[in-house]
Amino acid sequence: MTKFTWFYPKSLSEACSLLREKNLTPHGGGTELIKRTLSGTDGMMSLKYLDLNYIKRQEDLIEIGSMTTYADIVAGLKPEFPGHVLVRSLEHAANTPCRNRITLGGSIAFVPRWSDLIGPLLALDAHVCLKGVHDGEYPISQFLKHAALKERSLITAVKFKNTDHRSAHYREVKTHNDMPVFTVTVLLEIGKDRINKARIFLAGTAERISRLKEPEEYLEGKDRYGLDENEIRDLVNVEFKSSKLKDIEYLRQKAKTETGRMIVVAAENGV
């Protein structure tokens, strides 16, 4: 059995070589990894010397390095884009010390069911940048479907278009720093008071993440100030996994209500 070892590559090429040669787990903030047994790997590869903690704006694109923490994403985007969907979702995720440690790359790699990040990234139609065996840029929806993409590859960044959007994000929690049972992300592109495009995602459903196409289609072309919350509510159909700890019917109804509410909030008030 190989001895579990830590590696600290100083460059991306060194990191990629290590991933090809050994069965290593990339380490960002480690908040998720620490709960795992990590059996079956040769060790851990710390990414802390790879300069992957950044937010770059390139014309109409925003690129965020995979080692950027939730706190740094909020601090980097908020001054210029206070209503950005990532600001709305991540500034309330977990709690202050956790936001200082949880990284973008780690959250994408593990996609916890309760994730505050994946709904917004899907709504933004983000692309995941990989280095290694699967070198390239992949739509996040594709990345999430194909777990094999993570093998011997490193998530280096996420890119998305810098669209002028209105957004709302809801977390279903009992107390402020709870992990949400589900999250609702609404992103609307609005021109002259009409909704041009809507992207709505619920994370935490039976299929993990659900895109709500029916309300999206309904909203296109609608007057942003003339929305009927109850009408939208009826278009929301999601299922949750049954569990002794959850009242499924309550969650179904709550998801309908909060989705309707968030859409109206985003349309009328979203910055």
Place this chain on the structure above:
Amino acid sequence: MKANLKINGKITEIEFSVKERLLHTLRDHGHKEVKSGCEEGECGACLVLLNGRPVNSCLIFTASVINESILTVKGIGDLHEPHIIQQAFADCGAVQCGFCTPGMVLAAYALLRDNPDPDERQIKTALSGNLCRCTGYIKIIEAVRVAAQRLQKEDKNET
């Protein structure tokens, strides 16, 4: 494995296991002021400042923070020479059993360093990762406010 850790400004070579959590390394090396609570990142009892930012040491592999700066509550003051924030906690009755206090004090320390005059919402956000099961939070928030006033007064006196 062996590596250098910079704890409260002092670089020390420490031996720890490859999957060891920073919380346990610190406590095993005499830093009992770092408390072990939920060990899930919920309670903040184990909070330390890593490169100046509050983090839960229970969620950090020691091997991931070698050569980085770690500050425990003893690094800002102790019983004999308390920091203004520690004194404010005592004066305001914000300490009961004391288990959550090191984490609370460090969270407040990081907040007041970046924002010397926080409002109540900002104080609550800064302390959002710290749970207290004795006093409730009114006296703790008051202590942070009092500490902010005293620190500002001290700054004025110095200039």
